[in-house]
Amino acid sequence: MFKRMEMFMKTRDIDIRMSLHSILSEEFSDDPNTLIIDELGLCQGDARVDVAVINGAIHGYEIKSESDTLERLPNQIDIYNKILDNITIITGQCHIDRILKMTPPWWGVQQAEMSDTKTIILSTIRNGKQNPDIDPHSLVQLLWRDEALELLKVYGAERGFISKPRRDIWNRLVDCVPLEELKFHVRNQLKKRKNWRSV
Missing domain, CATH: 3.40.1350 (Trna Endonuclease; Chain: A, domain 1)
Structure with missing residues (x-):
């Protein structure tokens, strides 16, 4: 001992x-x-x-x-x-x-x-394994409002949401973007982000 x-x-x-x-x-x-x-x-x-x-x-x-x-x-x-x-x-x-x-x-x-x-x-x-149950509503909250809105535009789903609060934009993304694609876009945006401590 x-x-x-x-x-x-x-x-x-x-x-x-x-x-x-x-x-x-x-x-x-x-x-x-x-x-x-x-x-x-x-x-x-x-x-x-x-x-x-x-x-x-x-x-x-x-x-x-x-x-x-x-x-x-x-x-x-x-x-x-x-x-x-x-x-x-x-x-x-x-x-x-x-x-x-x-x-x-x-x-x-x-x-x-x-x-x-x-x-x-x-x-x-x-040893770790892959998470079997990602929640898209929580995942999408990693995006800032402007980032989420830009992604909505990529999917042509921004109509009626340009002036909406971020929670509405997040919910719209979850409704129109499949989870695997949403995971890809969130990761991609995080890697592109310059100012990490902005709100």
């Missing part, structure tokens, strides 16, 4: 995040079609996933270090399940058992440990 404690120290969010960014940056260094962003807001800011990788899917990474609690996780699970194509939760050893019970079986689970050289070691506990 003493040897184990000496080898591994308590994980922190910032250490896991830096290690994750390093891994993802290396993995997608030759792919200009991939966007990696911190704190992607979902459902109009009801939750923010720690890191999102956007390319042919939206893969969210949620970090729960040993310094974190799981108090917010049930609400995060509900929101992430509506929007993200894939989800991986990265956590410290102390949370593994509870997270395996709390999260859907298609969520990936990785354990993060920090060695005595302050290197984060990630190990896969459960």
Whole structure:
């Protein structure tokens, strides 16, 4: 037990995040079609996933270090399940058992440990799978009003909606754009977006 404690120290969010960014940056260094962003807001800011990788899917990474609690996780699970194509939760050893019970079986689970050289070691506990049930009404809320209206124009469905509030435009998109096409257009728009913190 003493040897184990000496080898591994308590994980922190910032250490896991830096290690994750390093891994993802290396993995997608030759792919200009991939966007990696911190704190992607979902459902109009009801939750923010720690890191999102956007390319042919939206893969969210949620970090729960040993310094974190799981108090917010049930609400995060509900929101992430509506929007993200894939989800991986990265956590410290102390949370593994509870997270395996709390999260859907298609969520990936990785354990993060920090060695005595302050290197984060990630190990896969459960392989992730594709989200089986995306909610188009939640997904389309990733689009800003002008972006949603432009997409309506692509489908020739903007008539009567140019001056409508964004929720009406979102609902119109859901009605006239098939889910797989909607997922493609949302990802494409997120990758094209320049000013991420605009409202």
